[in-house]
Amino acid sequence: MKVNQYLPSWLLGIRMRKSVKEIAAILESNSTSMEEVVQTAIDSGEVEKDSLFFALKGERVDGHQFLEEVAKKGGVAAVVSKAYQGKDFGLELIRVDDVNRALHFLAKEMFKETKGTVIGVTGTVGKTTTKEFLATVLGERFRVMKSEASLNSQVGLPLTILNGDLSAEVIVLEMGMSEKGELKRLVDIVHPHIGILTKLTLVHGNPLEEIAEEKCQLFTSKRMERAFLNEQTASFEPVQNLTIPKEWFDKAPGPFTESHLLEAVGAAVAIARYLGMTEKEIERGVQKLKPFDHRFEKIEKKGALFIDDSYNASPEAVKTALSNLPKGKRRIALLGAMKELGPFEVNSHREVAEHALPLVDHLLCVGKECLPMVDVFEKGGKPVELFHEKAEVASRLKELVQKEDVVLIKGSNSLKLWTLLEGV
Template identity: 30%
Template sequence: MIRQAVTLPPSWANAQIGPVVTDSREVTPGSLFVALTGERTDGHRFLADVVTRGAAAALVSPEKLTALASNLDTVARPWRLIEPAQAQTLATVPPDACLLIAVDDPLFALQRVAVYHRQMFTPTVIGITGSVGKTSTKEVVAAVCSRRLRTLKSQRSFNSEVTLPATLLGLTADHQVAVLEMGMWAAGEIRFLATLARPQIGIVTNVGPSHLERLGSIEAIANAKAELPESLPADGWCILNADDHRVAAMASRTAARVLTYGYAPNADVRLLDVVSHGLYGIELTVGYEGQSHRLTTPLIGRHHAYTALAAIAAGLVLGLDWDAIAEGLREPGEQLRLRIVPGQHGTTIIDDTYNAAPLSTIAALQVLAETKGRRIAVLGEMLELGAASVEGHQQVGAAAATMADVLVAVGRQAHTMAEAARSAGMPAEQILVCDNNEAAINLLNRYIQPGDHLLIKGSRGVQMETIVAALQATTRNDTGEIA
């Protein structure tokens, strides 16, 4: 089929379209909506709402419109279906109309547009992957870069074949650096994301059992993460965690120059010392090229020393001075993985409900261990561990026995965690088992006391944030303090 260009009238020549969204609820005036077909729903069903909300345009599949978007005829705002396969003019289309642009595959079209847009600019692109810590690392790397360089970063955890192209479309000529998170659902996905973004710098944080259920083995996960180092150019940089032997081995799988970080004596950016100040952050001493540097960050938990080291390494390969790096670490932006919120009855909640794996849960327990008062670990199921599920929950239960005063185990693997905690020496009366989140809420409402610290953590799919919402302080007393 010969595709012909759509002729734009002068009134459309300078039209601004963006941001790109795939959720109709996030459409704002001027947005580009991409109507995706998923397992549970189809974006074409919501086109009437998209037009009403003010989207400038939408990428649509024409064969879906009749079946799924028949209610478009009831929308008051004008819209037009544009088919690039035919010669068309927009001269008669009102400037305030929504353009429904017909494409064979909306997702593929979005990716092609993102590739074209990426090629128009020359920022240094930093890709970040790993089993845990991608989003926190992305935030801190972007904070360091933005001290001296105009920086674009992925929003939230935009790290997929859908959301990474949307981030790329936010690039402008002003951006000097783009910091992009790269996740994976299957082997080959990170390599595909790298073809879209063309990173010159790659960071691999670690390799763990997350996604083991889908990929089958730790080795398969390591191979999938290694797709980022393998995609880097020879004049680029590969930044690797020297303390994770699977990550360190990726040095042999990249053409790029390698910079390592960690505790290991052979690490290029070496952690010499870390001091935790509990919920007030950490202080670390870092050695590089024969000199040591003392830095502080409000990131909570000793495990975030790795987050800071990765950001330091990124700053160094970009040529930033240590003052800029220190400034970025002191103001690391959003800490999406862990929040400190006031709880009911004078308690403090450590909200780490975004996701969970054995490594990140044990790290969160270490944060809880450094708090005062009674320490309560409210732990839900860790999903996608496959054959390692029982062992992973046993590891977490045993760790809770040494770092918490009380374990509240929630969900299908609660008994596995509870038995491991009991075997590790935690008294039976300090181990509480709940079948679901509602039962945990009811129990904790009766159980918590002033001064308690509660760590609440579980995989995204088990929605532990509902427990946080139920226990969070929402009222203020006469003095204006949260109660």
């Protein structure tokens, strides 16, 4: 079962150690089992010995169908719907009205045991990089727990809590949203003391002011002390209306030249100073920073430099990546379609192409949404090729790229464009 393909099996830290009976009591259910739970999962493929499994019902699969696999892999219990009438396969079943709400509630109750400073990171561009940089720098003084990978969703954040080290001195949590109200639900679980707002760009087809309003829900936490905000967000009314103390961050010196990475350094440095770290500690932490997976990673292959920035794409993020491309014999951009832009789709792709035109020598596009980009490059007299499937572009990329070329690979996460590097 793959409800959440990004759920890792390597969440580190002191794992939850409560009995099935204790967990059932928290969830207002019944159990007499004193078996100890040390790990929580919603993906049967990630179940380990002594796991508690939440049988979530997704759009395509139902977790209740995988209880037998959970049992075979050493799971001890499963949180299931009261409506489930199937076999238990030897698992202790904790029956609840709503499995997803139970996941949230258990995470919220467990998180009450934390004593550390909680930092929430949101925005539409740069959340994960900012979170990773912050955790690295703060790690020079504090014992830090952080969200792994991009576990920032309605499922990912609760799992981070249930599988993480809640005794940490500082807890850095990435917090995302795709629909109205989702960020507020995450805030109500963890109640951050400090909030970070990175850049805001078009996403999910929503107007920017609406996105700003939703993202600013982070600062409604009852424990919020201070907001750290990217300077780009200053013009948004919801940001201007914040009544808590505000501190602005922008680029700060670091082991990079790319502007968006330096903005993440700026956020990390600002918060490190706020938490009382010395300049020497901060400098040591900054020297350890490196780009996170598929976020402007530089990879040399056969004499060419590939920039793997393929984790995700929004108009602002693509333009930023293009503006930060190193020099090379030729600059080639392999851009996948930007998804979830709704009514802004056509104009956004056109704007990105207009930005790319003076910066790129050859453009490869993947996805029908890229037609406006093709139009801009054809009118501008520069080579452009459109591919409707990722597989089609793999061979073309291999034959096109030459020594000393610089190749940017960027597109929506669903395209998984990073896999194209395997065949180059």
